[in-house]
Amino acid sequence: MGMMLGRVFRTTPGKRWPGPGRGRTLPGMACRISELVLECADPERLAVFWSEVLGYAEVGREVDGSIELGPPGGPSPVLVLSPHQEPPKGPVRLHFDVNATDRGQEAELARLLALGAVPADVGQTGEEPWHVLADPEGNVFCLLAHRVAPA
Known part of the structure; x- marks a missing residue:
């Protein structure tokens, strides 16, 4: 059975979200994600790739x-490419959309x-409205269908 990629839950503080734990009301923000750390063999190579993909700068x-x-x-989140x-x-249980x-x-x-992304197969059917890709080191991410406003 393949991984489910591309599903998004959105919410705002004080609103209910339709995911696990349904029915709970979020009281307010206690934390927010400030950094996403991606362990990689070649941080320089991935810095070039992800900077171009996201429009980020070092x-x-x-x-x-x-x-x-x-x-x-913008303050965050920052993507940290950590040599490993x-x-x-x-x-891997986390991926970017x-x-x-x-x-x-x-x-x-x-x-x-x-830019160097390649199609990835994680067990999707081919009917999904998103594309599953991998970066130059094989880290899976999804390109979703809808356009969003620039940050």
Whole structure:
């Protein structure tokens, strides 16, 4: 059985969300995601890829070789590309979903493939309204169908 990718739950504080734990009301924001850390063999290579995909710029470097990428003029989330030489053990349970901001899904798909993304098979049927891709190191992400406003 394949992984379910591309499903999104959206909510605002004080609203109910339709996911697990249904019926609970969110009281307000206690935390927010400030960084997403992606362990990788070649942070430089992935920094180029993800900067182009997301329109992010380098915002910092750490002594361990990590590269931090962030939205221009926006506080977060920051994407940290952390050097790690051992391949991941077991299935990855987290992936990114991305949406085009200035073009349709098919044009964005062509752009992502030109940047080095490759189609990935995680057990999808082919009927999904999203495309499953992998970055140059094999990290899976989805290109969703709807356009979103630029940040």
